[in-house]
Amino acid sequence: MSKVMSKIKINDTVRINLFKYGFSLIVTLLLGAVLIIAQGENPATAAAVIFDGAFGSLTKFGNTLRWMAPNLMLGIAAAVAFKAGVSNLGIEGQVAWGGFVAAVLGYSVQLPPLLHVLLCVVAAGISGLLYVLLPAIMRLFFNINEFITTLMLNFIAAILTEYLVDLILSGTVQYSTATSTPNVLDSAIIPIIIPGTSVSASLLIALAVALLLFFVYKYTIVGYELKQVGENLRFAKTGGVKVVKSFLMIFLISGFIAGACGGIEVLGTYRKFNTGFAANMGWDGILVARIAESNPIAVIFVAFVWGALQAGSLQMERVTELNRFTVLCIKMIFVLMVSINYEWLFNTIRYAWIKRRNRKEAMAGGLGNS
Amino acid sequence: MGWEILKMTVYASTLGITFRSAVPLLYGSLGGCFNQTSGCNNIAYECVMLFGALFGVIGSFYTGNPWIGALCAMGIGILVALIFGMFTIVFHSNSIVVGVALNSGAWAMTTLLMVSLFGSRGSFTDPGIISFSRLNTSLIDKIPYLGSVLGQNVLPVYLAYAMIAVSYIVMFKTPFGLRIRGVGQNEVAAETAGISAVKYRMISLVMMGAFVGLSGCCLSLGGLSMFSENMTAGRGFLCVASMIVGGGNPIKIALVALLFAYSDAMSQILTTLGLNGLLVSTIPYIAVIVVLLISGIKSFKGTADLEG
Structure with a gap:
């Protein structure tokens, strides 16, 4: 009996998920088509151009993979946090610090190639980790909601990195218009792995992080505990999980990955720190994680689609009259549709339906008795 | 030099800029504090404000009347707030995720609208956009120091300061405020007393939409007469921060908003002196x-x- 029950339950989850993504996709495509028609273009043409921009040639496919790397890394950073109900909105600030630290170490320290990259990325990760430490302490010991503190730290990070860049370049605190650090040394550059494209080994690092977390969550006790505090806190507590320690780890892992992502972006793509390069990157990570329901493997796929859309939208702007912001709007519509709590919605509708049926039956029964 | 900087902290021009640039923050945070207090974890202020700024310009450009622009801004604000409410209150979405999505989407959406309506990228300025006109404040202007701080402003600026008192009274002296606080503190208890949480959250959400829209319109029509891409630049998040620090008390919220405006003014003044105001x-x-x-x-x- 219980076996049958569990089978039905799984089927229900699958069905709800199928409905959720299918329904969201249809609504998004319809609204997206309306958006494109409103700008006087043919939706089919636009879709073809986006597809061509993302997969049309090796270089274009390279662009897709290039954009996939940061989305994947930040998607994982956000997934770790949001899985446990931690709203780390400070990913942007952690990325900024990671990028800045990696850029400074990249041009000022001399080391053999591989070691140099390793040092920069780890230092970037640690700076991200330190930057999330204060919100974590404030949340865990003083009960102050992390979303506002991490948000404030984003602004502080953006301003302070800009200030430090000014300081590095001019050596004084005079206002300067320059906006980037010197280029990193050759030994600190993360190499390109597919010649003729902009795909660097950053992608491999990001994939490794995603797979590592997948295995940690699936096969280790620590991973099980980290998952449990998010899914059922009371159960975890009763089971003897040290909740504070688990939450602290969640904060720190999320911050470390976000900081490291800033590092690999700077070393693999830009090769220097531009002020404001982290703007809006963190939000993309949060949205990717949300669509993937914080599942590391799903994050890989969503990040791939996100990268393809990003590469395709740039191509679309070059070829057609459409603005690349159109694709951003379409992404947001999809996120909004996926964010709906379908399980709750179904249960509510089903409950209402059963209640109505019962009332009908009761009424019919009542009539029969009289 | 140090003395100069110290003197600058009380310059009439510093305080004048503070007085003006606090206005969008005041409207946004005071309008939103009811929603915040009622227990909505709403961070979509950036989105509503940006839409308000754009529609203020649209309304003013097509009718030549800034007040119609303000009405448009409030209308679109309410619409966006209702979309937020539809997802979070009716469909039970995670409010942080909806807020993040709306904030990110607003930049794209408003830029798209600007491009397709006015055909200009980056920013849109036109003599056809009529800003609010400055009030004739000759009475205030005659006061030596205060005159140059408070005088020569548009009507919405003075209304924003009046709103501090009004929202304090509404929050703490009316049944409406009591119910809003009750819903926020203990939803179940409020429901038991016959107060619908959904209803009061929706009402406060509409208020939030109207006032945050208005605050966006104060940015675009409060003297500059322009709309530019992402012109709110984080002010919506500052509203959220003021509300959380103020903890539902409109007077505290206003003080925090003024602090934000003051440091903004200081960094502007320092930059004009060639110092790094960052x-x-x-x-x-x-x-x-x-x-x-x-x-x-x-x-x-x-x-x-x-x-x-």
């Missing part, structure tokens, strides 16, 4: 964290209650 502009953000930390230390009980 460090000064971090002060309000640091202040938010410090204030929250102090309030947290006061209620320190070992580790936090991690039930919710």
Whole structure:
């Protein structure tokens, strides 16, 4: 009996998920088509151009993979946090610090190639980790909601990195218009792995992080505990999980990955720190994680689609009259549709339906008795 | 030099800029504090404000009347707020995720609208956009120091300061405010007393939409007469921060908003003197964290209650 029950339950989850993504996709495509028609273009043409921009040639496919790397890394950073109900909105600030630290170490320290990259990325990760430490302490010991503190730290990070860049370049605190650090040394550059494209080994690092977390969550006790505090806190507590320690780890892992992502972006793509390069990157990570329901493997796929859309939208702007912001709007519509709590919605509708049926039956029964 | 900078902190022009640039923050945070108090975890202020700024310009451009622009801004604000409400209150979405999506989407959406309506990228200026006209404040202007701080402003500026008192009264002296606070503090108890949480959250959400839309319109029609891509530049988040630090008390919220505006004014003045005003502009953000930390230390009980 219980076996049958569990089978039905799984089927229900699958069905709800199928409905959720299918329904969201249809609504998004319809609204997206309306958006494109409103700008006087043919939706089919636009879709073809986006597809061509993302997969049309090796270089274009390279662009897709290039954009996939940061989305994947930040998607994982956000997934770790949001899985446990931690709203780390400070990913942007952690990325900024990671990028800045990696850029400074990249041009000022001399080391053999591989070691140099390793040092920069780890230092970037640690700076991200330190930057999330204060919100974590404030949340865990003083009960102050992390979303506002991490948000404030984003602004502080953006301003302070800009200030430090000014300081590095001019050596004084005079206002300067320059906006980037010197280029990193050759030994600190993360190499390109597919010649003729902009795909660097950053992608491999990001994939490794995603797979590592997948295995940690699936096969280790620590991973099980980290998952449990998010899914059922009371159960975890009763089971003897040290909740504070688990939450602290969640904060720190999320911050470390976000900081490291800033590092690999700077070393693999830009090769220097531009002020404001982290703007809006963190939000993309949060949205990717949300669509993937914080599942590391799903994050890989969503990040791939996100990268393809990003590469395709740039191509679309070059070829057609459409603005690349159109694709951003379409992404947001999809996120909004996926964010709906379908399980709750179904249960509510089903409950209402059963209640109505019962009332009908009761009424019919009542009539029969009289 | 140090003396110069010290003197600058009380310059009439510094305080004048503060007085003006606090206005969008005041409208946004005072309009939103009811929603915040009622228990909505709403961070979509950036989105509503940006839409308000654009539609203020649209309304003013097509009718030549800034007040119609303000009405348009309030209307679109309410619409966006209702979309937020539809997802979070009716469909039970995660409010942080919806807020993030709306904030990110607003930049794209408003830029798209600007391009397709006016055909200009980056920013849109036109003599056809009529801003609010300055009031004739000859009576205030005659006061020596205060005159140059407070005088020569548009009507919405003065209304924003009146709103501090009004929202304090509404929050603490009316049944409406009591119910809003009740819903926020204990939803179940409020429901037992016959107060519908959904209804009061929706009402406060509409208020939030109207006033945050208006605050966006104060940005675009409060003297500049323009709309530019992402012109709110984080002000919506500052509103959220003021509300959280103020903890539902409109007077405290207004003080925090004024602090934000003051440090913004200081960094502007420092930049005009050729100094780097960047460090000064971090002060309000640091202040938010410090204030929250102090309030947290006061209620320190070992580790936090991690039930919710």
